[in-house]
Amino acid sequence: MSSRDINRANFINTKLLGRKREPIDVRSEEDPEIENIMKTVETETIIDREEVMEACVKLLNEPLHVLDKDFAAGGLTFAFNSSMPPQMVALDASQAWIVYWIANSMMMIDPSLLTNEIKRKIVRKLFLMSKDNGPFGGGESQLPHIASTYAAINALALCDNIDNCWNKINRDAIYKWLLSLKQPDGSFTTCNPIGERDTRGVYCALSIASLLNIMSDELTEGVVEYLQQCQTYEGGFGATRLGDEAHGGYTFCATASLVIMNKLNSIDIEKLMEWCAARQCTEEMGLCGRSNKLVDGCYSFWVGGTAAMLEANDYHGCLKKEALRKYILNCCQSKTGIALRDKPGKNGDFYHTNYVLLGLSITESKFYYHGDDKTNRTPFDILSKSLSVKEVPSGLAFINPVYGIPNESLQEFHEHFI
Amino acid sequence: MFDIEDYKDVEPLPLTQDVTNEEELCRIMYCDEYKQVMALMRRMISKDELSVRALRLNSRAIELSPAFYTAWNYRFRIIEHLLKEETQLQGEGHDASYMLNKELDWLDEFTLNNPKNYQIWSYRQALLTQLYPHATFSREHPIMDLMLDDDSKNYHVWSYRKWCCAHFKTYGQEMAFTERFIKRDVYNNSAWSYRFSMLKHSDVDLDQELQFVLDKIEYVPQNISTWNYLGGLLQMMGTSDKLVEQLLQFSKKYIDESAFAYEFYARMSKLSGTANGKDVAQMYSHIADIDPIRDQWWNRKSLQADQGK
Numbered sequence: 059m060s061s062r063d064i065n066r067a068n069f070i071n072t073k074l075l076g077r078k079r080e081p082i083d084v085r086s087e088e089d090p091e092i093e094n095i096m097k098t099v100e101t102e103t104i105i106d107r108e109e110v111m112e113a114c115v116k117l118l119n120e121p122l123h124v125l126d127k128d129f130a131a132g133g134l135t136f137a138f139n140s141s142m143p144p145q146m147v148a149l150d151a152s153q154a155w156i157v158y159w160i161a162n163s164m165m166m167i168d169p170s171l172l173t174n175e176i177k178r179k180i181v182r183k184l185f186l187m188s189k190d191n192g193p194f195g196g197g198e199s200q201l202p203h204i205a206s207t208y209a210a211i212n213a214l215a216l217c218d219n220i221d222n223c224w225n226k227i228n229r230d231a232i233y234k235w236l237l238s239l240k241q242p243d244g245s246f247t248t249c250n251p252i253g254e255r256d257t258r259g260v261y262c263a264l265s266i267a268s269l270l271n272i273m274s275d276e277l278t279e280g281v282v283e284y285l286q287q288c289q290t291y292e293g294g295f296g297a298t299r300l301g302d303e304a305h306g307g308y309t310f311c312a313t314a315s316l317v318i319m320n321k322l323n324s325i326d327i328e329k330l331m332e333w334c335a336a337r338q339c340t341e342e343m344g345l346c347g348r349s350n351k352l353v354d355g356c357y358s359f360w361v362g363g364t365a366a367m368l369e370a371n372d373y374h375g376c377l378k379k380e381a382l383r384k385y386i387l388n389c390c391q392s393k394t395g396i397a398l399r400d401k402p403g404k405n406g407d408f409y410h411t412n413y414v415l416l417g418l419s420i421t422e423s424k425f426y427y428h429g430d431d432k433t434n435r436t437p438f439d440i441l442s443k444s445l446s447v448k449e450v451p452s453g454l455a456f457i458n459p460v461y462g463i464p465n466e467s468l469q470e471f472h473e474h475f476i
Numbered sequence: 477m478f479d480i481e482d483y484k485d486v487e488p489l490p491l492t493q494d495v496t497n498e499e500e501l502c503r504i505m506y507c508d509e510y511k512q513v514m515a516l517m518r519r520m521i522s523k524d525e526l527s528v529r530a531l532r533l534n535s536r537a538i539e540l541s542p543a544f545y546t547a548w549n550y551r552f553r554i555i556e557h558l559l560k561e562e563t564q565l566q567g568e569g570h571d572a573s574y575m576l577n578k579e580l581d582w583l584d585e586f587t588l589n590n591p592k593n594y595q596i597w598s599y600r601q602a603l604l605t606q607l608y609p610h611a612t613f614s615r616e617h618p619i620m621d622l623m624l625d626d627d628s629k630n631y632h633v634w635s636y637r638k639w640c641c642a643h644f645k646t647y648g649q650e651m652a653f654t655e656r657f658i659k660r661d662v663y664n665n666s667a668w669s670y671r672f673s674m675l676k677h678s679d680v681d682l683d684q685e686l687q688f689v690l691d692k693i694e695y696v697p698q699n700i701s702t703w704n705y706l707g708g709l710l711q712m713m714g715t716s717d718k719l720v721e722q723l724l725q726f727s728k729k730y731i732d733e734s735a736f737a738y739e740f741y742a743r744m745s746k747l748s749g750t751a752n753g754k755d756v757a758q759m760y761s762h763i764a765d766i767d768p769i770r771d772q773w774w775n776r777k778s779l780q781a782d783q784g785k
Contacts, residue, residue, distance in 0.1 A: 375776040
């Protein structure tokens with residue numbers, strides 16, 4: 059591995075995605091005396107966690123921080139007005155994601171940041187990523203991809219209907235393409251012929267189809283059964299039905315898919331709640347994505363959003379919002395570069411900025427359904443209102459936990475396609 | 477080896493931003509080599525050139541941009557085509573293992589340098605299922621071992637291993653495999669989850685398995701992985717009176733040092749009938765005190781118990 063490759067890998071892991079690559083650390087036999095006093099064994103898991111805990115507790119002891127919206131807005135606006143450095147080539151196949159993360163963060167902070175000029179640029183950029191105005195790829199001249207199409211549709215939803223851009227979306231082509239990605243077991247592949255087949259594909263497909271009003275029985279056939287098989291003995295959901303470990307990202311995808319189909323009752327909800335509740339770390343106050351893994355700001359949305367969907371369905375109590383809010387405000391704000399981060403010691407990035415802000419909005423909101431008709435509920439009936447927070451509310455937009463975009467944009471986009 | 481001179485006759489296919497002066501949103505400042513390699517690859521994809529030199533260019537493109545899924549898809553088409561060509565040349569019944577192993581070797585090395593990449597695993601699955609009927613599970617072991625040694629909770633690798641077991645219908649060593657990781661780090665939930673998914677494929681005696689997890693709890697009582705595993709195992713074994721009684725006594729030993737133990741104890745008390753709704757409600761209220769971050773959750777459980785749910 060050349061040093062350039064190493065730099066690159068490190069850059070991708072720490073700077074852009076903020077995902078942790080754990081050090082190799084094989085421990086020798088533990089000292090039994092220490093074991094008796096500590097009641098823990100010094101393994102990789104404990105050593106890594108203690109380091110994070112220490113950094114978090116220090117910040118959590120400080121008075122509640124306030125969201126520095128001006129700083130965040132400055133970084134986001136700068137990103138939309140300049141070129142990206144060469145290292146960003148790591149996201150060359152995720153350009154629709156970059157656009158969605160930045161635009162959505164702006165919308166949450168202050169919709170006026172997303173000027174008409176920027177909206178036009180977004181629209182132009184996104185349609186470059188598609189040969190026939192949908193489906194979308196990760197960049198120009200790239201194959202259509204289900205996650206890119208998901209991100210592109212979400213980003214377009216934020217652009218009003220500027221210059222009639224919503225009418226340009228080729229819903230027929232997208233529908234036919236989604237069907238071509240459908241697998242016999244009820245899942246969707248992300249790309250043909252080579253792609254991942256997991257709950258992520260299912261969520262992207264159903265999110266796109268429900269937003270564009272192209273849902274059909276053919277599209278959802280077998281999906282509920284597939285998702286049921288992905289729920290594990292721990293209560294959360296894994297990537298595939300072979301029994302993969304319960305994980306925050308996949309649990310969000312499965313839950314949101316069920317909510318879109320109004321089929322939440324087909325899984326073990328009590329176990330799911332228990333799993334979500336267990337994700338909140340006692341000392342750090344934030345959420346982790348799997349049992350015995352580290353806290354990470356992005357799960358404020360993946361797990362927090364799952365809890366918000368449960369709450370809308372009258373399943374309360376699996377998230378202590380006030381504590382999560384404190385983790386976000388005190389531990390996830392970066393004073394330099396991009397505003398929001400995974401945890402103390404990490405740099406901020408666009409991915410975390412979007413999901414941490416979504417999570418923060420969740421901690422300051424109450425979720426419920428509009429109307430009492432439980433049998434015909436749609437995800438667009440989910441509403442949210444302000445939860446009285448003790449200290450200054452951050453004043454972010456209210457968001458829909460199924461789609462991860464502000465309510466207002468969502469309603470407008472949805473109504474356009476009815 | 478990759479040599480840019482081999483592509484002199486290929487006319488690069490530029491991106492829109494290369495030919496217009498318009499400032500594109502979030503335009504990435506590609507380095508010169510990246511621009512050149514990608515422009516050549518775009519042209520070759522558009523011409524559907526499936527050749528050895530296309531494969532070399534593709535390797536370079538993937539090295540420069542590991543998550544570029546379009547390149548992985550192109551690569552698959554190239555390998556598929558080259559394989560067909562070779563078989564035609566050598567005649568029916570020709571064993572193309574050499575060529576495919578070479579491809580897997582390349583992929584192994586690439587994987588080691590890009591542990592968090594998504595595309596490697598689906599590409600590998602496609603190779604094994606669609607092009608390589610003679611593949612073996614043992615060929616897959618070293619790369620998975622190396623990857624898990626480096627990051628013992630790598631989600632993709634555990635998931636891929638599970639897929640391999642199903643693909644090769646081989647489950648013989650899996651329980652022992654997880655034990656290695658559990659021994660190294662008893663909190664490794666990936667290893668515990670994997671073990672759980674393997675239970676139904678192994679001939680392990682469930683009573684013996686019960687003892688295995690009880691020993692690990694005794695070793696460290698405050699560990700969510702082992703208590704969750706015990707809960708899953710109990711569901712699998714069925715809640716006989718004898719077993720519930722055994723687990724009631726077992727969990728009771730640890731209620732002072734583990735909230736997980738206390739929760740389990742409350743569940744067993746309810747199941748065994750040794751405590752009524754009010755008692756169980758009180759237990760959950762107590763857990764709310766010792767586990768305050770989840771007090772809303774435990775209070776909910778307390779209320780449910782009180783109402784006889």
